[in-house]
Amino acid sequence: MLSIDRLRELIAEGSIDTVVLAFTDMQGRLQGKYIHGEFFVQDVLSHGAEGCNYLLAVDTEMNTVDGYAMTSWESGYGDMVFDLDLETIRRLPHVPGTAMIQCDLKLVDGSPLQVSPRTILKQQADRAARLGWQALSGTELEFVVYNNSYEEAWTARYLDLVPANQYNVDYSILGSARVEPLLREIRNATYAAGLTPESAKGECNLGQHEIAFKYDDVLSTADNHSVYKTIAKEIAAQQHKAITFMAKPNEREGNSCHIHLSLRGADGELVFWDEQTGQRTALYDHFIAGILTTMREFTLFYAPNINSYKRFQKGSFAPTAVAWGIDNRTCSIRLVGQGQSARLENRLPGGDANPYLAIAAMLAGGLYGIEHELELEPMMLGNAYASGAPTVPGTLQEARDLFAASAIAREVFGDDVVAHYTNYADVELAAFNAAITDWELRRGFERH
Structure with a gap:
């Protein structure tokens, strides 16, 4: 596992150019974003990233479905926050120049998203x-x-x-x-x-x-x-x-x-x-x-x-x-x-x-x-x-x-x-x- 200081060094020297931000959804799949290394250091590291909250309210085919309290067309399908867990930084050696960080999911007010699988286990x-x-x-x-x-x-x-x-x-x-x-x-x-x-x-x-x-x-x-x-x-x-x-x-x-x-x-x-x-x-x-x-x-x-x-x-x-x-x-x-x-x-x-x-x-x-x-x-x-x-x-x-x-x-x-x-x-x-x-x-x- 990498420290954040080591990840900064690898990005600065060009060994790492991509950082994957990932979380595990209801179906057990890794979902997230591929972030350019320099942008990660300059912008994402300080405050995390965002993604649509529908990602915890879809079926296996990624269809939007009814019945979830956290999302709906009426509420506009807002964002949730990818909160970086800096204890999970790792290289992905089978993918050139790439590291991964796993994330907790939070509401935009900073409170934990209670239905996230990682939050359920952490509790x-x-x-x-x-x-x-x-x-x-x-x-x-x-x-x-x-x-x-x-x-x-x-x-x-x-x-x-x-x-x-x-x-x-x-x-x-x-x-x-x-x-x-x-x-x-x-x-x-x-x-x-x-x-x-x-x-x-x-x-x-x-x-x-x-x-x-x-x-x-x-x-x-x-x-x-x-x-x-x-x-x-x-x-x-x-x-x-x-x-x-x-x-x-x-x-x-x-x-x-x-x-x-x-x-x-x-x-x-x-x-x-x-x-x-x-x-x-x-x-x-x-x-x-x-x-x-x-x-x-x-x-x-x-x-x-x-x-x-x-x-x-x-x-x-x-x-x-x-x-x-x-x-x-x-x-x-x-x-x-x-x-x-x-x-x-x-x-x-x-x-x-x-x-x-x-x-x-x-x-x-x-x-x-x-x-x-x-x-x-x-x-x-x-x-x-x-x-x-x-x-x-x-x-x-x-x-x-x-x-x-x-x-x-x-x-x-x-x-x-x-x-x-x-x-x-x-x-x-x-x-x-x-x-x-x-x-x-x-x-x-x-x-x-």
Whole structure:
């Protein structure tokens, strides 16, 4: 990561000529502006930049839609402020002469924009800090690689694409080697951009791979996650390939985003593990119980799209049961590690999850469990798919209804956040319900 003084030096000497100001929108995408380096130093650095507030009130296609309190045609679609976080300055080595700064979003009066995903996560991290804890997390994100460019995929309507591997390459060295030029470039570029990639490995779907990154504080992890997804897509495009993080790109295994999370004391001391007894602490159990208690109501933040719910299939390593177990991959919450490494893994989110919202949901639920001293239910033994345990919502509609009616969501996130993201779900549902799918055409064009 770069200091602001170092960025000034690089711009002055001509090594950096472009500064990208970026924020993460509701859909988890980086949005923003490309700023000329000298203009950034002379003008933008002192007061930030502005952008239309509709950017947090559009659908995936960037259409203006109704139902959001913060924007409307009647209010004139005003501006919001890009407030530079100067702790996030990084080079983008795959793009010549370019650095990036991530931003918080504020209203023109300087107050935080409460429905911004980064603000939502920061508020939960601050809540943990007030209680004396720091929250740490790491993400494991899967994607599928195709030997087609994004333009070719679009023109082909995403049909008959050529996967980078023709068979299951889970943990296969040979299978990873087939796409190592791409994986290596992503690892090296993200490392140079301030991330710490740990490993890459093949997965089960055809052309599917995973890159994992070292844990960090929750805000840095979410920032890095968003940057990584953008860098990975840009490098794939440079190599005339396409990668997708969508939760269920075909009928085979979906793309997951397993999120690891733990709390530490303000000075790094263990709070999830009692070293004297070698056991979990009561605080850890309350935290797990809170995540489980809120899981169904907060699923909208873990699975934000219509397609997200296609991934939840029995026997698929994508969870369906609201249950926890020790190193049990059939559960939605899997406990791993001991001592310093003690942490929980949330296996519910897919590759399409917005990292700020998903981590915020985990942290909010866990803190709720601590504050209310919720009792942890018995551990799941055996196959959670066949256990009869409560299940996660099966559709976006069900998740939307649970979130909208959740008293806990309103307590921990606020009414404005609940209303905003309920409308997000309503917009997606309306768009999908109005669409004619290829499934309908294949089944009904001739035979109905």
